[in-house]
Amino acid sequence: MRVLIVEDDQFHASYLQDAISDTLPEVTETLHATDGARGEAEGRTGGFEAVVMDLQLPRRNGIEAARTIWQERPGTRILFWSNYADEAYLRGISRIVPDDSAYGYVIKTSSRERLVLALRAVLVEGQIMVDRQLHSLSRRTDPPDNALNDSEYAVLVDLALGLPDKLIAERRNMSLRTVQNRLLSLYDKLGVGDCTPAPALNKRVGALNRALRTRILNVETLNAAQVDLDRWLDERAHGD
Incomplete structure (x- = not known):
């Protein structure tokens, strides 16, 4: 199994690579992309079965990169990880994930054990797994x-x-x-x-x-929404 890591912070990328190599013997190769544009390109053409995707990235955010990867390779398993437990991110992901695709969302401050559990569940076993911290935050801020x-x-x-x-x-x-x-x-x-x-x-x-x-919306999800709107306006203008 080949895994693509899309992360602009070298410390976090090394941490992920160590966790994968130490606990997932099924993974035979990992590649590190340092920005969203390169990650999107590698995910589309590199033959990776699974991706670990940061959400805040230079050149292209994680949601937009994942959207393009899934459009061309809907079977790709993607684990998103972020510093933020934003409802906006989860809603944004839910709007782009293909039917029956495996995905997950884990917070970077989670324990190594929690990260490893998410890596195995999503990348290897093809499950859907969302960090409980996101759900607990959502319950506190939005009854x-x-x-x-x-x-x-x-x-x-x-x-x-x-x-x-x-x-x-x-x-x-x-x-x-x-x-x-x-x-x-x-x-x-x-x-x-x-x-x-x-x-x-x-x-x-x-x-x-x-x-x-309250993080119901954030800049990354609005950027992705703007892409959708521009596409819709273009289709409307051409009568499609």
Whole structure:
């Protein structure tokens, strides 16, 4: 089995290589890519069965690199690892992972034992494994009653990209009334509803501010969302 490590920090890359060589005898070769663009290129053409992918990378972020790899090689097993337990990352990954593909998400501060468990589960056994730290953080910052559903999250992303309500409705195949109802719901869940003290603040800006501060959105996922939007706008302009 050949494994590609995509990590710009040499210390973390060496740590991963040591963990793989010490505990995964199935792995016969590892290659280290130091940025997202090279990692994407190697993942597409290098014949690697599995990838360990950092999320914050120079030249191309991990979600975008993984998206391209999966588009061309959907059977690739990818373990993401990051310093951050962001809900935005997990949502971003869930939107691009092919059906029945193995993937995982582990926090860099996890113990070596936890890392090894994730490496074996995802890379060798083809399981789906998400670090429990991510789930525990999500439960603390977003109680179940206030968690955004997929429809509300889609509207929030389009709001963050600057789309007006009518264009959100067209893109998401919703009625204008449905979009406005989703906005009212996410304002309430994010705590930027009618209780905002006078003078009233811009709720759209307030929702974006809250989403960024609570890591429901982050820069990397917005960059990936912008790529999707640009593609959609191009198809719309050409009538496809």
